[in-house]
Amino acid sequence: MILLADGFDGAVLGYGRQFNKDLVIYDYERCVEILMERDGMTEEEADEYMEFNVIGAYMGEFTPVFLHRCYVETLRNMEGDEE
Numbered sequence: 001m002i003l004l005a006d007g008f009d010g011a012v013l014g015y016g017r018q019f020n021k022d023l024v025i026y027d028y029e030r031c032v033e034i035l036m037e038r039d040g041m042t043e044e045e046a047d048e049y050m051e052f053n054v055i056g057a058y059m060g061e062f063t064p065v066f067l068h069r070c071y072v073e074t075l076r077n078m079e080g081d082e083e
Helices: 028-039 043-055 072-078
Strands: 012-018 021-027 065-067
Touching: 021 028, 028 043, 028 065, 043 065
Parallel strands: 021 065
Antiparallel strands: 012 021
């Protein structure tokens, strides 16, 4: 089973496997671009929309993943960060 995010087909990168399930992976930046192009949002509006309405909408164990591209140094700096 997979779960697709409506309206973001153009941002699909592929899928990833976590234990015994497959999760769709989207390019976060491309999702923001889609919102800007399709809905006329500013970058700030599109980013806020993504964070609150898309990423913030947990849809169960098959909720898609939204990839932020970065360097390994960024990830190392995030280690141990608490939200």
